[in-house]
Amino acid sequence: MPLGLTIPAALSRSPSTQDLHKYSSADAIDGITRNPSHEHQKKVTASLPQNTVPKNPITMSTRFDTSYEPELREHLHISGLVPPVVETYDIQIKRCLKALEAKKSGLDKYVYLSHLRNSNFNLFYRLLIGHMKDITPLVYTPVVGEACEKWSHIFSEPEGLYLPWKERGNLAETIKNWPEKEVDICVVTDGSRILGLGDLGVGGIGISIGKLALYTACAGIHPTKTLPIVIDLGTDNERLLNDELYLGTRMKRLGEKDMMKFLDEMMAALKARWPSIIIQFEDFKNPFPSLAKYQNMYTCFNDDIQGTGAVVLAGVINAVRNTGIAPKDQRLVFLGAGSAGVGVARQIMEMFKKEGNLSEDEARKLFYLVDSKGLVTNDRGDKLQEHKLIFSRSDNNGQQYKSLEDVLDYVKPTILMGLSTIGGAFHEGIIRKMASYSERPIIFPLSNPVSKSECTFEEAMKFTDEKVLFASGSPFPTYEAKDGKLHEPGQGNNMYVFPGIGMGTIISQASLINQDMIYASAEYLASSLTQEERDDGLIYPRINRIRDVSARVALGVVRAAERNHLARNPEIVGMDDDTLVEYIKGKMYDPTAVPTEVEETDPGMWNWLTSKLSLPWSKL
Numbered sequence: 001m002p003l004g005l006t007i008p009a010a011l012s013r014s015p016s017t018q019d020l021h022k023y024s025s026a027d028a029i030d031g032i033t034r035n036p037s038h039e040h041q042k043k044v045t046a047s048l049p050q051n052t053v054p055k056n057p058i059t060m061s062t063r064f065d066t067s068y069e070p071e072l073r074e075h076l077h078i079s080g081l082v083p084p085v086v087e088t089y090d091i092q093i094k095r096c097l098k099a100l101e102a103k104k105s106g107l108d109k110y111v112y113l114s115h116l117r118n119s120n121f122n123l124f125y126r127l128l129i130g131h132m133k134d135i136t137p138l139v140y141t142p143v144v145g146e147a148c149e150k151w152s153h154i155f156s157e158p159e160g161l162y163l164p165w166k167e168r169g170n171l172a173e174t175i176k177n178w179p180e181k182e183v184d185i186c187v188v189t190d191g192s193r194i195l196g197l198g199d200l201g202v203g204g205i206g207i208s209i210g211k212l213a214l215y216t217a218c219a220g221i222h223p224t225k226t227l228p229i230v231i232d233l234g235t236d237n238e239r240l241l242n243d244e245l246y247l248g249t250r251m252k253r254l255g256e257k258d259m260m261k262f263l264d265e266m267m268a269a270l271k272a273r274w275p276s277i278i279i280q281f282e283d284f285k286n287p288f289p290s291l292a293k294y295q296n297m298y299t300c301f302n303d304d305i306q307g308t309g310a311v312v313l314a315g316v317i318n319a320v321r322n323t324g325i326a327p328k329d330q331r332l333v334f335l336g337a338g339s340a341g342v343g344v345a346r347q348i349m350e351m352f353k354k355e356g357n358l359s360e361d362e363a364r365k366l367f368y369l370v371d372s373k374g375l376v377t378n379d380r381g382d383k384l385q386e387h388k389l390i391f392s393r394s395d396n397n398g399q400q401y402k403s404l405e406d407v408l409d410y411v412k413p414t415i416l417m418g419l420s421t422i423g424g425a426f427h428e429g430i431i432r433k434m435a436s437y438s439e440r441p442i443i444f445p446l447s448n449p450v451s452k453s454e455c456t457f458e459e460a461m462k463f464t465d466e467k468v469l470f471a472s473g474s475p476f477p478t479y480e481a482k483d484g485k486l487h488e489p490g491q492g493n494n495m496y497v498f499p500g501i502g503m504g505t506i507i508s509q510a511s512l513i514n515q516d517m518i519y520a521s522a523e524y525l526a527s528s529l530t531q532e533e534r535d536d537g538l539i540y541p542r543i544n545r546i547r548d549v550s551a552r553v554a555l556g557v558v559r560a561a562e563r564n565h566l567a568r569n570p571e572i573v574g575m576d577d578d579t580l581v582e583y584i585k586g587k588m589y590d591p592t593a594v595p596t597e598v599e600e601t602d603p604g605m606w607n608w609l610t611s612k613l614s615l616p617w618s619k620l
């Protein structure tokens with residue numbers, strides 16, 4: 001029985017240092033795949049206390065790796081179960097890239113990548129981290145949106161926890177079925193507003209899986225310590241209810257009261273099993289009640305309100321600097337006044353108060369929110385949802401502005417945000433109006449996936465005479481300007497902050513995630529731009545530096561936790577910034593690290609995995 005076996009150091013040499021070096025590519029991430037930084041990282045971790053040095057334990061899903069040397073294969077009892085050739089990482093990645101190239105559709109590529117992650121997550125993360133720019137859109141927005149829409153048709157293996165309404169009263173037992181002993185972080189959705197695609201029922205679990213893949217790729221949270229969850233309280237999507245393949249409960253979605261009861265039980269059960277678990281709420285149609293209720297009780301945050309607020313704030317900090325217009329002279333119009341719109345407006349308002357020396361009232365007056373009924377005003381005649389009240393206007397002299405054009409003519413904004421789920425809403429006329437109000441208009445079409453983006457990068461560049469300061473929620477191709485210069489679009493997606501928020505919370509061992517920690521994630525992201533990126537006119541760092549950037553974001557989160565007396569990790573007390581960043585990096589899961597140990601696995605997990613793989617491991 002190979003469980004608990006420690007591999008002698010001499011045997012754990014697969015792959016070789018040369019292989020690691022070969023694997024390095026132009027797109028590789030500093031500190032992870034480049035050999036010199038890897039060496040540097042090893043040196044730094046060597047100087048840290050032993051229990052902080054990360055290990056890369058072999059688990060069931062990393063067991064069949066063609067890079068393992070014969071001796072290691074023997075120890076793992078996998079000789080003959082893996083093809084005979086011992087491969088370099090480089091060759092493994094080449095095969096993956098070729099396989100991906102051969103798949104015609106994004107969805108086929110998504111399915112291939114899911115299988116790869118489930119059969120060998122080390123290889124999956126080597127591929128993803130080494131090719132962030134190309135692979136992220138296949139596991140996250142936009143393709144994950146299509147995967148969630150078609151989840152019940154592409155499903156082949158469980159990858160997370162499904163918590164249906166019928167399990168209420170029994171959630172603690174159900175949660176105990178999750179085979180991993182340690183979980184650091186979970187992402188939970190109710191599937192009711194997946195990206196801008198609406199209610200996708202249990203298909204929403206795809207977004208939990210996608211976000212957690214980025215927690216691992218961007219911030220190095222170990223894949224086995226992540227837990228995707230979908231709660232199934234029914235769906236109002238008729239297409240799903242009428243689909244014989246639909247995998248969720250065939251009933252109309254329950255209301256807020258039932259949801260809160262269910263969440264109360266789930267939160268308590270998660271914390272009972274994993275006392276320091278971080279719970280990230282994702283893509284709830286109405287996420288405000290749960291955030292209000294749990295944020296001071298559990299280690300949790302809402303990515304759509306808080307993560308999005310922080311990431312867009314970081315882009316705005318850098319973009320506003322490029323406009324040369326002081327915060328007090330900016331005017332902002334938001335198309336979309338939902339969780340993301342209001343979350344973003346609140347964070348930017350905080351910044352205007354701090355940086356622009358404005359009072360709350362002065363800062364608030366710079367914001368004009370537009371929803372499906374037009375400009376949000378006090379005298380519009382409908383009952384406003386509570387979250388909109390803070391930005392509701394009272395200075396409209398009884399006049400209501402129904403269309404975005406009317407609002408633009410009235411406000412003449414310098415900044416236009418799209419969080420409306422309405423693809424193409426920023427048409428040529430809208431963009432040209434923005435260009436007429438200021439020299440460098442800030443236009444952020446942030447709705448996801450690409451089909452819901454309010455405009456494309458190309459449209460924003462063309463119709464502003466290439467003056468726009470741009471960021472979108474989903475990725476767009478580079479644009480070739482009239483002078484032949486290539487311009488890269490910014491991606492204002494919360495993927496720049498949530499991994500660092502999670503990692504910073506884990507590192508600090510904070511029991512709560514407060515506003516100061518969220519705000520710090522934005523500040524540290526904004527200041528993580530390199531001089532070269534600034535010179536190239538970027539407002540977000542290049543995605544291939546995401547691990548470095550996430551470590552900086554995590555640093556900011558830890559510092560804020562310390563300031564707020566929330567940090568509880570005695571190991572980090574007194575560390576200066578450089579040491580702390582190296583400490584954070586030292587804690588990151590590294591899929592290129594040589595395997596050192598076979599994980600002591602509990603029998604429950606072992607049985608679950610062996611049955612899952614239908615292999616006769618129990619006989620070994």
Ligand SMILES: NC(=O)C1=CN([C@@H]2O[C@H](COP(=O)(O)OP(=O)(O)OC[C@H]3O[C@@H](n4cnc5c(N)ncnc54)[C@H](O)[C@@H]3O)[C@@H](O)[C@H]2O)C=CC1
Nearest residue numbers: 195196308336337338339340371372420447448473493494
């Ligand atoms: N870039 C990023 O990191 C993020 C992007 N988002 C995107 O933001 C979008 C909105 O998300 P949530 O705010 O959570 O959704 P939500 O459903 O809470 O809000 C949507 C808002 O858009 C408004 N709206 C709908 N149709 C409209 C129309 N025709 N004209 C004007 N307003 C209209 C609604 O009234 C509502 O205020 C989604 O597409 C989502 O993918 C959300 C979170 C993060």
Ligand SMILES: CC(=O)C(=O)O
Nearest residue numbers: 195196283304448494
């Ligand atoms: C990115 C994200 O969280 C969303 O579109 O909902």
Ligand SMILES: [Mg+2]
Nearest residue numbers: 195282283304
């Ligand atoms: Mg979201």
